[in-house]
Amino acid sequence: MTANPPTTLGATPVPATRRAAEARGRGGDELLSIGAVLAFLRDDFPEVTISKIRFLEAEGLVDPQRTPSGYRKFSAGDVERLAYVLRMQRDHYLPLRVIREHLDAIERGEAPPALPAPEARPGPLEEADRELGAASGAVAGVRLGRAELLAAAEAEEGELLEWESYGLVTAGPDGGYDGEALQIARLVAELGRYGLEPRHLRAMKAAAEREVALVDQVVAPLRRHRNPQTRAHAETTARELATLSVRLHAAMVQAGLRARPN
Known part of the structure; x- marks a missing residue:
């Protein structure tokens, strides 16, 4: 999986947590530990945990680099991917399967599937x-x-x-x-x-x-x-x-x- 997807969803900027944008602005190629990623995301997603980030990685929604000793290192693009997943879950109640389709479309340079109408969205559970x-x-x-x-x-x-x-x-x-x-x-x-x-x-x-x-x-x-x-x-x-x-x-x-x- 590509660690740094394109940063536009059609005309809509992709997940732009303020701190993820700051991370990208500091040079773009800076790699962050999972603890630093948690600190970046928690401003916008106070419910996120390290276990949640690991779960999303296990589900194939983000693919951080690994150091020779096995530690995860996340790019600014990885942080944006995580923010996108969390936002789609929180604001649109999209299942992980659908969010994965969105990210795959973005990686191919295509517009992601349209968001479902409010009445068609599944409940958060x-x-x-x-x-x-x-x-x-x-x-x-x-x-x-x-x-x-x-x-x-x-x-x-x-x-x-x-x-x-x-x-x-x-x-x-x-x-x-x-x-x-x-x-x-x-x-x-x-x-x-x-x-x-x-x-x-x-x-x-x-x-x-x-x-x-x-x-x-x-x-x-x-x-x-x-x-x-x-x-x-x-x-x-x-x-x-x-x-x-x-x-x-x-x-x-x-x-x-x-x-x-x-």
């Missing part, structure tokens, strides 16, 4: 929910009654009662079940076919609760922020962290299985 759903297999937008959940999970009433007794599946306040509950029910049922009972899955439940606590530690300061946009962004950040957690868990399980002797 929609894309993160889709990414988490893709990583975990959850079914988005589902609301099921008890009988519908049993039918979809191919389970019996007694099984569901046992799952609920262990806290593995939980109904909502209206007595219905969402997409995550459906996916959990399906997975618990599938694991049961291999002889794993709900009591065996308590460790997984406890691990998930610990991960939730870690995510809460990160997003709690954002939820208390005076800026309403920052408070709104807290939930998107929580979804992104959940997505990374699911990916990390899957990678660790696969690595552990590969390390087992044959």
Whole structure:
């Protein structure tokens, strides 16, 4: 990925945080540490964190240089790319996939796709929910009654009662079940076919609760922020962290299985 894309979006200047412009004005070829990039961006995006910058790098939205010892070094163009991504997320709620299309078009010297009409824009959590759903297999937008959940999970009433007794599946306040509950029910049922009972899955439940606590530690300061946009962004950040957690868990399980002797 090119580190320094063209700096125009049609007639609209590309992400111009004031401090990113200052960085470019100081010579353009100055390379910044990730901490310095964070300081530049936080004037305009107080919710940004080092973890967020690393997440956007992992998603291929920025490609900083690396020193021989492995430290990231960001150009002024990298800072502008990050500012563009953050602005498109904050102001237009664009998913990362669409933002990537914009940046790819800019790199080719083309006009990026038009921004969606206000009524067509997704909510701030929609894309993160889709990414988490893709990583975990959850079914988005589902609301099921008890009988519908049993039918979809191919389970019996007694099984569901046992799952609920262990806290593995939980109904909502209206007595219905969402997409995550459906996916959990399906997975618990599938694991049961291999002889794993709900009591065996308590460790997984406890691990998930610990991960939730870690995510809460990160997003709690954002939820208390005076800026309403920052408070709104807290939930998107929580979804992104959940997505990374699911990916990390899957990678660790696969690595552990590969390390087992044959």
